Amino acid sequence: MDDAVHPLRIYLAGHVALERGGVLVSERRMPSRQGRLAFALLVAERATALSKDQIADVLWNGSSPGGWEVALRAIVSKLRRTINDAGLGDAVAIEGAYGCYQLRLPADAWVDLEAAGSAIHDAENELRAGNLAAANGEALVAAAISRRPFLAGEDGRWVEQYRAKLRDIRLRALMCRARVALANGDAVSAATDAELAIELEPYHEPAYALLMRARASAGNDAGAMKTYERLRERLADELGTSPSPATEAVYLSILRRDGVAG
Numbered sequence: 001m002d003d004a005v006h007p008l009r010i011y012l013a014g015h016v017a018l019e020r021g022g023v024l025v026s027e028r029r030m031p032s033r034q035g036r037l038a039f040a041l042l043v044a045e046r047a048t049a050l051s052k053d054q055i056a057d058v059l060w061n062g063s064s065p066g067g068w069e070v071a072l073r074a075i076v077s078k079l080r081r082t083i084n085d086a087g088l089g090d091a092v093a094i095e096g097a098y099g100c101y102q103l104r105l106p107a108d109a110w111v112d113l114e115a116a117g118s119a120i121h122d123a124e125n126e127l128r129a130g131n132l133a134a135a136n137g138e139a140l141v142a143a144a145i146s147r148r149p150f151l152a153g154e155d156g157r158w159v160e161q162y163r164a165k166l167r168d169i170r171l172r173a174l175m176c177r178a179r180v181a182l183a184n185g186d187a188v189s190a191a192t193d194a195e196l197a198i199e200l201e202p203y204h205e206p207a208y209a210l211l212m213r214a215r216a217s218a219g220n221d222a223g224a225m226k227t228y229e230r231l232r233e234r235l236a237d238e239l240g241t242s243p244s245p246a247t248e249a250v251y252l253s254i255l256r257r258d259g260v261a262g
Helices: 033-044 054-060 069-087 112-128 132-146 157-181 185-201 205-217 221-239 245-257
Strands: 009-011 017-020 021-026 091-099 099-104
Touching: 009 112, 033 054, 033 069, 033 099, 033 157, 054 069, 054 099, 069 091, 112 132, 112 157, 112 221, 157 185, 157 205, 185 205, 205 221, 205 245, 221 245
Parallel strands: none
Antiparallel strands: 009 017, 017 021, 091 099
16 A cells, blocks of 8 residues: 555544555454544644643543543553554554654644644635635535534533634635635525524624625625614514624615615
8 A cells, every 4th residue: 555645634523544556454443432532632732742641631521431441541442452453554654652642643644633723724814815615615525524513422621622623614615605606606605605604603693794795796785684683673682782793884884875874
């Protein structure tokens, strides 16, 4: 197998897995639920060595049982065995020293969470530069990865932090796709993605403003007005606030275009 042709790929969103060429280590081969969680933690935080206490805090959600150090050593040992049995021991190493563990991967290893973060960063840069096709392509990558569930069945602060990161990436990807669609004259697609963004973050005003513009662009000014009212009522009823001046400006621009105000 030519490793240069088949770099290591690691998936943490959706089903946890390692893949290189024709070799696949699925999460079903991981040593238990905690083995899957430990592997995800070591991959995501591999820039630094993690103390055994830090790992235990995530694995047992702040309530480590008696004898947890023995249990942790067993989990790491089984992970190493799974990786070696799959023939990936030359690419993936769990190193342990001074009471810490750290994962080592090849420099060209691809990790889906990192790919999603890079893709949305590039998408927003391309959009600012006016490169609509490139922006849309990167946003599609970010959206596809970030829509997958992260470690389903787990809870705890660390897991929730990464879920929040993925939710932010998905929100930004949907907004980027909607802006590209609107710039291309595709008001229907713009409205669809804006609605998905609102579903994800019900108080995200830029998504409402984008949906208003998409409705108006499609000739549905009544729908645009209803979108504003939906936002206004939600903010008033649930947060006791009002739409921002920027959102109100979009609303007023649609009214003035129709000669209803001013």
